[in-house]
Amino acid sequence: MEDEYYLELCDNPVQFENASSVNNVFFDEANKQVFAVRSGGATGVVVKGPDDKNTVAFRMDDKGEVKCIKFSFGNKILAVQRTSKSVDFINFIPDLPHLEYSQECKTKNANLLGFCWTNWNEIVFITDQGIEFYQVLAEKRSLKLLKSQSINVNWYMYCPETSVILLSITAAGNVLQPFLFRNGAMSRMAKFEIELPAVPKPAKSSLSERDIAVATIYGQLYVMYLKHHSRASNHAGAEVVLYHLPREGSCKKMHVLKLNTTGKFALNVVDNLVVVHHQSSQTSLIFDIKLLDGDAIPTIHQPVLPARSIHPYKIPQIGPAAVASQTPVPCELYSSTWSVFQPDIIISASEGYLWYLQVKLKPALRLLKDKGRLMDFLLRRRDCKMVILSVCFQMLNGEEKDSLAVIATVFDKLNQVYKEFLEMDQSYTMAMESGLTRGNTSQKRPVRTQAVIDQSDMYTHVLSVFTEKKDVSHKFITAVLMEYIRSLNQFQITVQHYLYELVIKTLVQHNLFYMLHQFLQYHVLSDSKPLACLLLSLESTYPPAHQLSLDMLKRLSTANDEIVEVLLSKHQVLGALRFIRSVGGHDNISARKFLDAAKQTQDEMLFYTIFRFFEQRNQRLRGNPAFTPGEHCEEHLAYFKQVFGEQALMKPISQ
């Protein structure tokens, strides 16, 4: 059970003074800051961000109960709402006056529902009668209205990542009007309607703020609606409906996540997974909207993994009284005092903790049996590399090893992602080289995610280890290596030499030279100089390797020197000469090297032939058969005279 918890709270939560009668706690989703306001700020305000270094502490005058408090981006300006009519500002920029200034909402009789910073100096007021978009002029301690819009608002929701504010309008509240804020401009996006569950008349249903969340998933903005089915209907359970909100165009209902149960739920988004917490069962579910089971729209999704609780968490005892022997206290998970924020934040105000929710991938290995689906799931996760590699290792080893068909599927999935990265990287490099993007910063070097498992990763962590194992049959090893090579080829990825070496090593170890020969025959092991050299080294155990190696060198056509060396070392002096002449390189070869080799054979006629060949070359190139001192052939000249006599030397031919 221990290794089945796939969700956990982070180890280093943000700690703050717990909420009490004298201490009010606020959370700002935009900056992810927790504000602990003691006595309306008079006895101190402590602001803690996701990073401990960002703690800010200050005091402010107690001018009444604080309803909302938020810093603008970069902690430049603090905004505090104390009444339903106005917002107060304090500059936090050095050298600017610290004195508070205030802004009332423009619309008469309007009630301020809240405000959102959309930039370091831009702020949006949301009232029950519309929205007002202001620029804060910090030096002047005043605000300038940029734009406003009148509309009856029930409630609002802000997605800071995309600077989109959703307004709930109409009586039932189920029509959502999004506004986008960018570069000092406010633009109205297409409004859309959330389908409420059918209820029998005369009951009236309306859309509650609690049932809506906004988050970006796989780079796209989604409005998530927690749809509770009424008891009267026949539906088995609640569902989460995902509306895709594109920057342009209309919003579309895209995904339906089946919860298969009813009760109180809360939503998070972690690593592009939608996490649904269920309070009464104290478990959570995760959904991956890219894990498709069909192509119908909206797509119906079942949970990726069975429901599990968040990993048990213990709160360490802190404070000056803490002693080493004190045992940590178990934390109550799924507590009714928890507040859940997008995308991945859980806050327990009563205990003074802010956690980030995390997904652990390892338990998925046990919980998701279908390896193809498991790979699809893992390849889209952030810290997936080592887990994927361990899945690969497991599927090749032990009692539970998978069939070759499954292994082939997994390799194909990995290489698909690998290929996509290689292509992007290549087109980036080409664009850079051709200089087309000079001055155009839009094309960035593609980011290599952890899901890119290349040949080197596979070799180091999986294949080289696996082939060393004693309890695996060589047949299986060869089959796996060939399957990996097949998959690489299928995606037109150049296979690295070390993989071929592994294949050859395995075959040689088991004397399967005939198989090796067939692979080379069909060029499955692609030609390369290192491979040709490896083959050459096998000649003593498998003589045909010599022919295979030479053939490969010939096909490479850039290895003429190597071929000559190989032939000379085998005392095939004439063969070497014939070869170099056939490729037109005979005018540049060293006479001394060939004469040395010919002399070593102790075949006098061969020596004569070779000697004569070079005399003729000298005649042709220089008009004289004699060797030049630079060729260092004195020793061979002496030997020639000794064996065949001075008169056998070629006479210069005048042209």
Added chain:
Amino acid sequence: MASGSQEKLYGPSLLNFFIYNPKFGPREGEEEKKILFYHPSDFLFPPHRTFCPTKPAKSLHTQKNRQFFFEPEEHFWMVMVIDSVYGAVLQQCYNMYKLFNGRFSKAMDEGGVALLRERLEKFFYRYLQALHLGSCDLLDVFGGISFFPLDKMTYLKIQSFVNQMEQSLNLVKYTAFLYNDQLIWSGLEQDDMRILYKYLTTSLFPRHSEPELAGRDSPMRPEMSGNLLHYGRFLTGPTNLKDPEAKFRFPKIYVNTENGYEELHLIVYKAMSAAVCFMINATAELTREFCEQLDNLVGPRLTLLASDICEHHNINRRTPGLEKEPHFKFIYFNHMNLAEKSTIHMRKTASVSLTSVHPDLMKILGDINSDFSRVDDDEEIIVKTMTDYWVVGKKSDQRELYVILNQKNANLIEVNGKQPIRETSTVF
């Protein structure tokens, strides 16, 4: 022999064939005990002739015949008396016997001379009838394997198929894959594959070639009626899986005879032009369930693979420049991997191999080859025939290439320069 008259015109014919062991019946008057098998059956053993050489002479010329001697196992001699033909044919006879029966000594160990005689009789009686010496030529000397040219990706798909089938049908010990009667993959050792290949291409496949040519609705392929998902069928074993009387017996073969025996069931399964041989340990019992599993598993995938290969093959054949009839013909053989390639031979059938050149030219090729076999060095021989053909033989680093040019006015230099070495060596 049925086509005897035609064979006498050109080629050799089998006069006598016998197998003996000089250790059997050492006493005078018991000479006939030395003889284990003889052909033809009315052949009278000449009692006073000594043709038991103490050292293995390869052949012995008598006045008009040529006798080939071959000692495959100690003291066992196989002798063939023919006008003139290659000793390789004799060796092939033995290898074929061994493939289906194991070594001579195996029969001796199991049931003495009587069993050996029985097996020899049973095997060679039919084998020799099908042995058409008239159509034996250089290719029989090489005993090579024709490999199917294939792109890397399709080859890797076949590898993947073979490995996955071996894993799923976990009884399978070795697999061989052929297309168009040409080899693509063999898990068997080279020497075993060589003889199995000979059996498949000259005996088994020709006997089963007809149903492919027959139409889909033809009664010749009854197994098709029930199964429209694939074209797979057994060439050995049951002809129709649906038949309740079907027998699930497969031929047995012996491989790796040098290091003890491996006795295997030989399952040959074919879909369109793709054939796959599964070899399974003979101790395993092959049931109807196993054959059905194999049929269901292999049939659809092999059908798909066969059409894949066919598609690639056709693309390659359409490469421009190759459509033109070349003005030369060649035979290529590589001793290293037994790869052979011939543009002289048409498709082999069960009875005869058809060549597109005159038998005299084939004989010249044979003569050049026997000259080559006497020396180890690289050599080149160029012959001009009375009929103005040029015949070039070249031996280089374990490869032999024979080219026949029919350009009447070509001179020696042109002939020498036109060797299509590259075109063949790119194949292998």
